[in-house]
Amino acid sequence: MDFSIINRTLPILLKGSLMTIELTVFTIVLGSILGISVGLLKLSKNKVIYFISSLYTWMFRGTPLLLQLFFFYYGLPNLGLNLSPMNAAILGLSLNCGAYMAEIVRGGILSIDKGQFEAAKALGFNYIQTMLKIILPQTYRRLIPPIGNQFISMLKDTSLVSSIAMVELMRSAQQMYATTFKPIEIFFVTGCIYLLMTTVFTAFFSVLEKRLSIYE
Amino acid sequence: MNLIEVKNANKKYNNSVVLNDINIDVKKGEVLVIIGPSGSGKSTFLRCINNLESLDCGDVYINGEKVNFKNNNSKSVTNVGMVFQNFNLFPHMTALQNVMAAPVIVKKEKKEEVKERAINLLEKVGLKDKINCYPSKLSGGQKQRVAIARALAMNPDIILFDEPTSALDPELVGEVLNVIKELAKEGMTMIVVTHEMGFAREIADRVIFMEDGKILEEDIPEIIFSRPKHLRIKQFLQKVI
Numbered sequence: 001m002d003f004s005i006i007n008r009t010l011p012i013l014l015k016g017s018l019m020t021i022e023l024t025v026f027t028i029v030l031g032s033i034l035g036i037s038v039g040l041l042k043l044s045k046n047k048v049i050y051f052i053s054s055l056y057t058w059m060f061r062g063t064p065l066l067l068q069l070f071f072f073y074y075g076l077p078n079l080g081l082n083l084s085p086m087n088a089a090i091l092g093l094s095l096n097c098g099a100y101m102a103e104i105v106r107g108g109i110l111s112i113d114k115g116q117f118e119a120a121k122a123l124g125f126n127y128i129q130t131m132l133k134i135i136l137p138q139t140y141r142r143l144i145p146p147i148g149n150q151f152i153s154m155l156k157d158t159s160l161v162s163s164i165a166m167v168e169l170m171r172s173a174q175q176m177y178a179t180t181f182k183p184i185e186i187f188f189v190t191g192c193i194y195l196l197m198t199t200v201f202t203a204f205f206s207v208l209e210k211r212l213s214i215y216e
Numbered sequence: 217m218n219l220i221e222v223k224n225a226n227k228k229y230n231n232s233v234v235l236n237d238i239n240i241d242v243k244k245g246e247v248l249v250i251i252g253p254s255g256s257g258k259s260t261f262l263r264c265i266n267n268l269e270s271l272d273c274g275d276v277y278i279n280g281e282k283v284n285f286k287n288n289n290s291k292s293v294t295n296v297g298m299v300f301q302n303f304n305l306f307p308h309m310t311a312l313q314n315v316m317a318a319p320v321i322v323k324k325e326k327k328e329e330v331k332e333r334a335i336n337l338l339e340k341v342g343l344k345d346k347i348n349c350y351p352s353k354l355s356g357g358q359k360q361r362v363a364i365a366r367a368l369a370m371n372p373d374i375i376l377f378d379e380p381t382s383a384l385d386p387e388l389v390g391e392v393l394n395v396i397k398e399l400a401k402e403g404m405t406m407i408v409v410t411h412e413m414g415f416a417r418e419i420a421d422r423v424i425f426m427e428d429g430k431i432l433e434e435d436i437p438e439i440i441f442s443r444p445k446h447l448r449i450k451q452f453l454q455k456v457i
Contacts, residue, residue, distance in 0.1 A: 113304075115300060115302050115304035116304060116306065118268050118300070118304060119298075119300065119304035119305075119306070121267070121268060122266055122268065122296075122297070122298035122300075123294070123317070123318035123322060123366070123367075123370060124294035124318060124322040124323075124370070125318070125321065125322055126322075129321050129322065133317065133321055134306055134317075137308045138306075138307060138308050214350070215307055215308050215309075215350040215351075215352060
């Protein structure tokens with residue numbers, strides 16, 4: 001292995017990973033908001049609301065993320081909507097993440113005992129108060145493992161946006177490989193950076209899981 | 217004036233009749249006990265009073281005011297407290313937080329005032345040393361007493377008890393019944409569905425025997441438990457006592 005290559009390319013790879021982190025944070029925040037909202041809508045008794053929210057999760061879980069990214073970046077300009085690579089990336093990743101999150105949130109709410117809804121109703125809680133103060137807080141701990149999984153795969157999936165001209169970690173690695181022709185070194189280091197990021201994520205979620213377990 | 221009045225309550229599940237033209241009224245300070253075999257509609261009836269289930273037809277009046285649940289008249293419902301068979305405490309909150317939740321969140325009362333009242337209520341049900349415990353650390357009897365304190369915190373006009381001791385170990389039943397007896401003595405209006413016949417006889421001002429969604433007999437406890445008009449009630453009591 002040629003360590004001088006690693007020394008030379010590392011700053012560029014690290015710069016790329018900053019973009020990966022930025023994309024991941026945006027995706028997680030927007031995807032979570034979207035996921036919680038759609039998860040709640042999917043539990044609606046209103047058939048139209050149920051149908052629309054189900055259509056969304058069906059489409060975004062049923063097609064490849066790469067295709068969705070291509071559609072937003074290459075397809076939308078044909079409809080008169082020009083998105084920068086960054087915006088197309090965030091839009092595609094968040095919509096995709098939101099669809100998976102919605103199913104996770106819905107499952108979490110369904111796992112809560114019916115008696116909790118009844119107790120809240122008997123005490124006069126309205127729907128929003130019941131969800132925010134009683135039901136959702138109880139799902140947090142149960143949702144941590146599946147959400148942790150989802151966020152880790154989301155972090156890795158950001159590598160797909162390298163194909164729509166976003167310069168993040170994967171794209172930086174490809175560029176460095178193209179200039180140095182040293183695939184072993186470049187991709188090995190890149191892999192290490194991804195591993196480091198996912199490990200931090202995993203550790204964070206296991207701490208969170210312990211914190212939220214106090215009442216069980 | 218009657219605190220609660222239910223007129224011509226009817227309800228069906230699919231094709232089986234659960235409530236068949238039930239009429240009940242409860243005066244302020246009265247303790248009404250409903251007994252009867254499983255599946256006779258006792259719990260369903262109780263749950264219809266505070267809109268956990270809806271009636272097919274019939275009306276519920278609380279304080280003389282017709283409760284229109286379709287308009288989500290939640291004000292009336294907060295006047296009605298409920299204690300469940302399975303406690304239904306909020307597991308992510310301590311005993312104190314459970315008691316404080318509804319006054320603070322629903323009624324928007326000041327936290328400090330509610331806290332003082334909640335501590336007093338928990339003391340009243342004998343759990344002052346458990347105020348910071350999560351439900352998972354409490355016994356069944358303790359959980360049910362927290363649930364009673366939680367219902368009381370909303371200053372309800374009436375409390376509905378849905379088989380409050382049925383999920384408890386026999387040795388824990390007494391502590392919960394004592395709290396309910398204490399409330400009855402203080403003049404709290406209550407409707408109690410129970411299988412504890414000795415307890416029913418002791419606290420009831422009036423007893424209703426329900427079977428197949430109908431009220432078979434309604435009278436003071438001395439009559440229902442000693443010389444009921446219906447043979448069916450005699451048979452039932454012989455089996456359960």
